Amino acid sequence: MTKSPGKRRYGYSWCYVSKSCSEVGHGGKTTNLKWKTCTHQDKMVSNLEPGDLFDMSSKQGSDNLMMAKMSYEFPQVKGLIQFSQSNDPIHNWIQSAAREHLGLAPVEFSKQALRKMPSEHTLKYNGQIWEVYANKAVCVEGCPI
Structure with a gap:
C-alpha cells in the first residue's frame, strides 16, 4: 500500500476487532467485541490510494464522499465540503469568508468533469485530483496508470 501524504497519528485511530484479539493497545471491550488503538503495523484506510x-x-455499498472524508486529512478532502446556499446576504458573506479562510478556492483541472462544479466534489491526493460523489468517483487529473 502507498501511504498518503502527511504525518500519521497512530494511536489516535481505532477499529473494532474480535473479542479474541489480544493486542488492543489502549482499547477496550464491549459485550461481544473489542476495540483497539492502531499502530504503524495495522492496515489503515487512510493509507489506501483513492482508487482502492x-x-x-463500492463493494461495501458505502458512500464515497463519507468514506473519503473519514479516511483522509482535511487538506486532501476540503474540496468535498459543501456549504448550503441561502438568500440571506449575511449568511452568504460568512460562508464566503469561511471558504476563503479554509482555502476552498475553485480547483482547476484539464479533463472534462462529471458536472460543471469544479470547486466542489474534489479530492486531492499525491498530485491526483478526483471528482467524488456518493456512488461514483473519477480521477480527472494526475491519474495513476
Missing part, C-alpha cells in the same frame, strides 16, 4: 478506497467503498 473507492473500490472498497
